Amino acid sequence: QDNRVSIWSVGDLGNAGISGEYQGEPQLLCDIRHNGDVMDMQFLDQERIVVASSTGTVTVFRHHQNNQTLSANHRWEKAHYHVDQDTSCGGAACTGVICNNPEIVTVGEDGRINLFRADQKAAIRTIDNADSSTLHAVTFLRTTEILTVNSIGQLKIWDLRQQRNEPSQILSLTGDRVPLHCVDRHPNQQHIVATGGQDGMLSVWDIRQGTMPVSLLNAHEAEMWEVHFHPSNPDHLFTCSEDGSLWHWDTSTDVSEKPSFLHQGGRSTTYFSHNTINQSVVSAWLSNDPTKDRMEITNLIPNQTLSVNSLDILGPCLVYGTDAEAIYVNRQLFA
């Protein structure tokens, strides 16, 4: 198998023409061989990328921008493994990685949580058997708190300051313990968390209140692989699934935007809407009454065929990858 980690350039945003569409295909800048499947990856800082492998290894790659090359900066072999290393099933995939420079947290099929620091050889902390099932994803709640989701439908909050190897809180789905595959925290409101499950359902949780989700939204027809709040526009949420669709969930209400622009006479809408929308977002995502705050849901893929495995968003740019070995870039998301 020839798996690679690659860096592509999608052209200058400044050169976007009127249509902005065909600014040329993404150009491959550099790539490097990777051992095992890439299960997850994230930028640690401007130059370094942390990659989780199906072999259980976690690698930090450095992107040298002066000569456009990638090199392996640091590697933690066997960050995730099963106890019986002699059998062929001794390797355990590392399923999720999250970074908060300089800290890196990884989780895997072995139910283990590792806390690494970028330049230190050994793990700062390892929680063995944190979970008896597979941990699918992890995210930071605060700088010292992480949240993991597993394959028996539980969210666990871990306080890294404490030395005991027990979660500080466990939340779970009502009804069937459907495996949860992805999780993301609201960028501004640390208590709002969204998770996606094997049945394609999107759940929104309020960590402060209770142990059950606030809302359950029937979404995809198959596993939801990733869920992301838009980092600067958090009333927009994106999910992608095995059923080949990518949904854009939009809870921003038009009403508050237009009059505010008129009243302020020229002040940028983005600034103003940030304030008012912040208020409505709390109720929008946590609202139990779907008729009160309308949510617009759009499928961004016209002819869906194979699974959309991963997506990411930044500003007006959306990128996603499919099982048809194709990467799609949409640079005018809100146009």
Add this chain to the structure above:
Amino acid sequence: ALTGCVAGSGEGGPSSSRVFVVRRDQDIYIQTLRKLFNESHGIFIGLQRSEEELAGRSRKAQLVQVSKNYRSVIRACMEDMHQAAISARDPALHSQYITQVSILSAMELIWNLCEILFVEAAAAGLLLLRLLDWVRLHVCDVESMVREVLSSENPSKHELFWNVVDVFVLQGRMDEARHLLSKEASANPMSVNMCKILDDLMKKMPVPSLGNTQTLTEMELKWQHWHEECQRCLQEGTFASNSHMESICKILLGDEDAILEKKELMTTWYHFLVTRLLYSHPTVKPVELQFYAQACMDLFLGGESSPEPLDTILIAAFEFEMHQVIKECSIVLSNWWFVAHLTDLLDHCKLLQSHNLCFGSNMRESLLLEYASGLFSHHSLWQLGVDYFDHCPEYGRAYLELHIERIPLNTEQKALKVLRICEQRQMHEQVRSICKIMAMKALRNNRLGSALSWSIRAKDAAFATLISDRFLKDYCERGCFSDLDLIDNLGPSMLLSDRLTFLGKYREFHRLYGEKRFSEAAKLLLMLMTAHIAPCSFWMTLLTDALPLLEQKEVIFSVEQTYELMRCLEDLTAGKSDKQKFQDDDVENIKVEMLRLALARNLARVIVKEGTLEGS
């Protein structure tokens, strides 16, 4: 997935043995071809899903578009392959890429011809225009020469000038030929007159029109007149002083020998064919092609070289022998991609009669099955194969069932994808077997939660029982539960198996005890035994668990409950014969004795308590 070559031992006879050299299909592992497989998969699915209700012209236009899409994917692949060849430093790799480029080029050539003749089924008139486009697209050897002459300062003085004019005339590119002629006219005042006449002839040449502005008969008449005019010019010796222009005039008249002289500029016999048709029979009908094709090929090759496989395929196409085309392509090409997709397209054009093969399915399906099976040996492209099997109505499902179980599942995510495919197609057997494999793996790695999660997915009660037994065994050995986070949070999945329910309830008993809710704990404990939720093997442990409750200061068990407990104990011990009792551990016997004592004491206390009147 496997291509076979036979390397047999020479001798025949009754005991001849053969050695078969079997080789994997290499093509699917070529990096640049993956784009071809992925993109064509998308086009294939689109075609299967497209509306059949569109009739007549719009359906034909739709199918032609699909054909063009396939061709553009082939060309894109050729580009990539070409780039890869240029940047390859290893000479072996370089030559491999170059070979691939020529194979892809041949595939596109054949596909294009099939599109013109079969999919679009171009009628007389249009047919020639399409064939001209086809030829122009596939003669590239002359491009560099053309560029050289056109970009030179004084084109008419260039030594290859007339060659380029000839190229334009041979390809029917009249405007470009006239443009060059005008340069000659301005550079060489002596030949101005001749140039003007020739230019005039070229300008007036009738071509089949795309619109409905003229019928074929009209065009034929015009052409006849024009042909006679050219004849006159030649006979009057108008161009006698310039051999180049004279030969061009002869070409315009469709003179076979004159055209054949320019062999090197045409490079292929099919170019010769189209040029000949252009200048001798521009309103050729599709059915007439075959007569010209064979003759032209023979003339062109002239006995020097024998026809290559590509030539045989093209002849078969000109003869409208679709099955022959497909058969020849299957033999020559190293993988099934081309024939599978082309046959599928032709089938959608309703051009293939159901040609029943010996194993009952038709040609389209058998080719698709072969192609898809080949994809399954690839660690990533197998996902494309699934969709192809879906569109093979007779054997697709059977093939899929067999192939899908053999995909190596090295990560859970891959297993989940395979499971989703099986569930969507109601392949319950496969779901069960894959979940069992994953659950066993998890169990062996001591991931009990994962194992349970897999058995829930498969609704596999037997496996859930197995997992619960593991938990209970662990408990008996260590005296405490492992993975409390799992057992405490079983939820409705507890009902999957009796043993699992017992496990959940038993843990609840421990929790109640820990919270000092003794009477509830007692009730639960008793219920576990009397409702037969607990397995018999566990009763001793349960009774032992009852001991601390019996020894409490406060009486917990009622009279009925105590009698029940005693009955359970007797049931348990009655089963054993005397011999067994003798062989039993001392510990076992002591336990039983202690229980009997405790039960008796409790009974005594509770009778008194219940018999006592309140108050006074």
